[in-house]
Amino acid sequence: MTNLLITGGAGFIGANFVHYWRARHPDDGITVLDALTYAGNRANLAGANAVDFVHGDIRDTALVESLLAERSIDTIVHFAAESHVDRSIHGPAAFVDTNVIGTLSLLTAARAVWLAGSGRPHRFHHVSTDEVYGSLGPNDPAFSETTPYAPNSPYSASKAASDHLVRAWQHTYGLETTTSNCSNNYGPFQFPEKLIPLFLINALHGRPLPIYGDGMQIRDWLHVEDHCRGIEACLSRGRVGETYNIGGGAELPNITVIDTLCAAVDAAFAADPGLAARFPQAPAASGTPTASLKTYVTDRPGHDRRYAIDETKARAELGYAPARSFEQGFADTLAWYLANEHWWRAVMDGSYRDWVDANYAAR
Ligand code: NAD
Numbered sequence: 001m002t003n004l005l006i007t008g009g010a011g012f013i014g015a016n017f018v019h020y021w022r023a024r025h026p027d028d029g030i031t032v033l034d035a036l037t038y039a040g041n042r043a044n045l046a047g048a049n050a051v052d053f054v055h056g057d058i059r060d061t062a063l064v065e066s067l068l069a070e071r072s073i074d075t076i077v078h079f080a081a082e083s084h085v086d087r088s089i090h091g092p093a094a095f096v097d098t099n100v101i102g103t104l105s106l107l108t109a110a111r112a113v114w115l116a117g118s119g120r121p122h123r124f125h126h127v128s129t130d131e132v133y134g135s136l137g138p139n140d141p142a143f144s145e146t147t148p149y150a151p152n153s154p155y156s157a158s159k160a161a162s163d164h165l166v167r168a169w170q171h172t173y174g175l176e177t178t179t180s181n182c183s184n185n186y187g188p189f190q191f192p193e194k195l196i197p198l199f200l201i202n203a204l205h206g207r208p209l210p211i212y213g214d215g216m217q218i219r220d221w222l223h224v225e226d227h228c229r230g231i232e233a234c235l236s237r238g239r240v241g242e243t244y245n246i247g248g249g250a251e252l253p254n255i256t257v258i259d260t261l262c263a264a265v266d267a268a269f270a271a272d273p274g275l276a277a278r279f280p281q282a283p284a285a286s287g288t289p290t291a292s293l294k295t296y297v298t299d300r301p302g303h304d305r306r307y308a309i310d311e312t313k314a315r316a317e318l319g320y321a322p323a324r325s326f327e328q329g330f331a332d333t334l335a336w337y338l339a340n341e342h343w344w345r346a347v348m349d350g351s352y353r354d355w356v357d358a359n360y361a362a363r
């Protein structure tokens with residue numbers, strides 16, 4: 001039996017991981033530590049049995065130490081972060097505070113509790129991003145674990161710094177760490193500031209779909225459940241001190257993702273006449289193609305052109321391979337957002353409104 005501390009477990013990937021882990025490891029202890037920033041949502045954990053939720057900050061080292069000691073935590077899965085590149089461009093300091101200082105705080109607490117005396121069995125798994133490797137040209141080989149770091153945004157720079165801290169705590173103090181660097185996740189509970197949920201909800205409301213630059217930037221799309229399986233594989237088979245790249249095997253230009261989304265929304269409305277009554281502002285409600293909402297806007301400053309993951313190492317050492325095609329994963333995600341209107345409406349009642357109004361309405 002394992003006792004996990006899951007940081008950021010009320011966010012998008014963290015919450016999916018809690019549900020994933022609880023379903024497959026019913027006897028393990030799960031404590032979620034989450035500060036409930038704009039991106040944290042208790043509702044994401046509804047239905048997850050026997051999960052202890054602690055409302056707190058990873059930068060509170062004393063709190064983390066007491067959780068590790070009092071709850072006999074032996075595994076940390078560290079998701080908590082500021083995660084949105086656009087926000088990092090407008091307010092980089094919060095990214096350094098949470099992603100760098102927050103990770104330092106967790107490492108400090110883990111070292112104090114787990115390495116005291118003769119030490120105790122433990123694992124610190126750090127969840128990071130492919131963005132630390134920078135941007136690829138069209139013919140460059142995909143990112144491998146030995147690709148030099150070249151972060152370009154305040155977000156990716158802060159994640160790169162946190163990766164280096166984790167590496168140093170393993171190398172210097174012997175903390176037993178693993179790190180995964182994954183590509184763009186999508187799926188249930190994703191906050192509607194990221195491309196797929198933002199565009200889905202805009203499409204349902206007849207709002208513009210703001211495409212940055214020429215829309216030809218490439219990302220590798222990873223269904224969040226595949227990501228959870230990859231982390232599980234790191235925890236069970238990953239070698240201490242190693243990093244693993246986890247991808248979805250779906251390298252696509254943004255415009256292809258957006259065209260897929262528009263066509264899928266049109267098809268959903270054609271198949272279910274009830275959707276027109278629920279979302280009368282959607283172009284699809286009157287038979288107008290959703291693609292009519294596509295609007296090219298000023299590019300994101302410093303926008304990385306292409307990310308791609310070489311997952312040879314994860315396949316060979318962990319037996320990891322994504323199970324869902326983008327087509328299947330996207331269809332499942334659209335179905336989830338249509339079936340969980342109450343979830344995203346509640347999100348949009350909150351601080352999300354200010355962010356969208358301030359940053360997207362004028363474009
Ligand atoms: P998210 O923004 O949806 O959730 C982040 C969570 O962390 C929220 O619940 C928030 O309340 C919590 N949090 C923030 N600051 C905190 C603090 N100081 N103390 C405690 N909790 C705090 O993020 P996500 O998309 O679920 O990403 C999770 C992790 O995965 C991040 O580390 C991110 O860098 C990484 N990642 C994300 C993606 C992606 O596509 N979303 C891809 C690669 C890596």
Ligand code: DAU
Binds near residue numbers: 085086128198
């Ligand atoms: O690659 C992994 C990263 O993926 C994670 O580390 C980040 O936490 C996660 O936010 C994500 O970063 P991106 O910047 O790639 O994701 P985002 O959904 O913001 O954007 C995806 C692509 O779509 C990117 O090229 C920018 C573009 N885009 C995004 C938005 C929100 C648009 O064209 N218009 C938009 O309105």
